Amino acid sequence: xxxxxxxxxxxxxxxxxxxxxxxxxxxxxxxxxxxxxxxxxxxxxxxxxxxxxxxxxxxxxxxxxxxxxxxxxxxxxxxxxxxxxxxxxxxxxxxxxxxxxxxxxxxxxxxxxxxxxxxxxxxxxxxxxxxxxxxxxxxxxxxxxxxxxxxxxxxxxxxxxxxxxxxxxxxxxxxxxxxxxxxxxxxxxxxxxxxxxxxxxxxxxxxxxxxxxxxxxxxxxxxxxxxxxxxxxxxxxxxxxxxxxxxxxxxxxxxxxxxxxxxxxxxxxxxxxxxxxxxxxxxxxxxxxxxxxxxxxxxxxxxxxxxxxxxxxxxxxxxxxxxxxxxxxxxxxxxxxxxxx
Amino acid sequence: xxxxxxxxxxxxxxxxxxxxxxxxxxxxxxxxxxxxxxxxxxxxxxxxxxxxxxxxxxxxxxxxxxxxxxxxxxxxxxxxxxxxxxxxxxxxxxxxxxxxxxxxxxxxxxxxxxxxx
Numbered sequence: 412x413x414x415x416x417x418x419x420x421x422x423x424x425x426x427x428x429x430x431x432x433x434x435x436x437x438x439x440x441x442x443x444x445x446x447x448x449x450x451x452x453x454x455x456x457x458x459x460x461x462x463x464x465x466x467x468x469x470x471x472x473x474x475x476x477x478x479x480x481x482x483x484x485x486x487x488x489x490x491x492x493x494x495x496x497x498x499x500x501x502x503x504x505x506x507x508x509x510x511x512x513x514x515x516x517x518x519x520x521x522x523x524x525x526x527x528x529x530x531x532x533x534x535x536x537x538x539x540x541x542x543x544x545x546x547x548x549x550x551x552x553x554x555x556x557x558x559x560x561x562x563x564x565x566x567x568x569x570x571x572x573x574x575x576x577x578x579x580x581x582x583x584x585x586x587x588x589x590x591x592x593x594x595x596x597x598x599x600x601x602x603x604x605x606x607x608x609x610x611x612x613x614x615x616x617x618x619x620x621x622x623x624x625x626x627x628x629x630x631x632x633x634x635x636x637x638x639x640x641x642x643x644x645x646x647x648x649x650x651x652x653x654x655x656x657x658x659x660x661x662x663x664x665x666x667x668x669x670x671x672x673x674x675x676x677x678x679x680x681x682x683x684x685x686x687x688x689x690x691x692x693x694x695x696x697x698x699x700x701x702x703x704x705x706x707x708x709x710x711x712x713x714x715x716x717x718x719x720x721x722x723x724x725x726x727x728x729x730x731x732x733x734x735x736x737x738x739x740x741x742x743x744x745x746x747x748x749x750x751x752x
Numbered sequence: 753x754x755x756x757x758x759x760x761x762x763x764x765x766x767x768x769x770x771x772x773x774x775x776x777x778x779x780x781x782x783x784x785x786x787x788x789x790x791x792x793x794x795x796x797x798x799x800x801x802x803x804x805x806x807x808x809x810x811x812x813x814x815x816x817x818x819x820x821x822x823x824x825x826x827x828x829x830x831x832x833x834x835x836x837x838x839x840x841x842x843x844x845x846x847x848x849x850x851x852x853x854x855x856x857x858x859x860x861x862x863x864x865x866x867x868x869x
Contacts (some may be wrong), residue, residue, distance in 0.1 A: 452839060454836070454838075454839040503818075504815075504819070505819065508815070508816050508819060509815050511801060512799060512816075515799050515800045515801060518782070518800070523779060524779060524802060556829050580799075581799070584799075588820075620786050727780065727804075730780070730804035730805070730808065731778060731780065731804050731807070733804070734804045734805040737805065
């Protein structure tokens with residue numbers, strides 16, 4: 412499917428036929444708006460790179476929400492009580508909702524939903540590599556809520572002020588809902604940590620497995636981050652990867668103490684001089700492996716997603732056919748009554 | 753002026769037909785969603801979604817945008833039906849209001865001692 416350039420592309424002549432200096436003028440005005448902390452709205456002029464960066468980032472974010480339904484969905488039928496099951500169902504439904512808010516935001520940039528789905532299914536766009544890890548026990552649902560959603564919130568709160576209006580507005584909704592997700596996860600772990608020795612062990616094991624991948628969610632270290640400087644200048648990003656990672660560690664370490672669970676890093680200790688917790692080195696090779704497709708569940712996640720989409724095709728087509736039939740019936744009815752009158 | 757959605761891109765144009773192949777399936781149309789948060793307030797734009805028809809758009813809007821009782825009433829509008837002003841700042845569309853400061857009460861200086869005016 413050809414890229415739909417959206418309203419912008421339709422309203423304005425392509426840049427090559429613009430008179431000399433006009434693009435520079437548009438760029439200058441765009442940057443002025445961003446620097447003044449104003450928002451860019453869908454039909455404003457924007458640099459092609461800004462549009463491309465946003466489409467890539469928002470789409471990857473949307474895909475992550477949708478793929479993220481799988482690891483937790485794995486436990487819906489085996490939740491330990493009806494209450495936990497109802498809560499988990501609501502949470503997984505929220506993740507689907509978040510995906511839809513974000514796809515809608517990406518679509519305002521002139522890309523179609525079908526294209527985005529196709530880009531994911533063909534592997535040309537990615538989702539957060541955290542969802543390539545398996546959920547082995549019920550405690551993993553707790554660890555995902557506490558650590559994975561906690562890391563996501565740390566990343567997402569500054570995005571509420573992103574220079575692109577629709578993305579920022581979607582993030583405001585998402586952040587409000589994520590707080591429930593994080594607390595339900597913490598609640599699961601808190602309960603398990605005070606349960607039988609076996610339950611406590613299960614909680615500790617889940618935290619051990621999810622801690623390091625959660626730290627990797629903030630992306631590569633600042634000196635290796637490709638897109639950061641430009642994204643900062645464009646007001647898409649407000650803090651560096653390492654800053655956000657540190658912020659997450661600082662709030663999470665005391666929360667682990669309240670749980671009475673340990674974090675699997677012997678180097679974590681309070682650093683009086685820095686006013687932050689120090690922590691050990693991250694295994695970036697592992698992140699590279701998982702991102703490039705060799706995580707424990709990459710193939711399973713994609714196969715499941717593609718199958719769900721294909722199996723739902725007849726429903727989407729039937730709904731359209733039904734609508735066309737109603738429309739035709741309505742028109743016939745209108746003609747018939749016109750004749751009668 | 754151009755139509756095509758309050759925020760959304762214009763609806764997909766006619767698909768180019770490839771000879772010998774079935775036309776690609778049409779995408780569900782885009783709808784803009786407006787929610788009245790509570791009685792006494794007007795409907796506000798909250799986002800958009802795809803749905804095959806108006807009834808499904810309304811149901812989907814309920815599930816997507818009011819999972820936490822955020823509304824007491826929902827409007828869904830086909831994005832293609834919205835006519836929007838041009839965002840270009842050079843556009844003189846809003847200029848006529850620019851030099852009419854006398855429309856604001858603060859334009860007028862009141863003489864000393866005047867009250868309730």
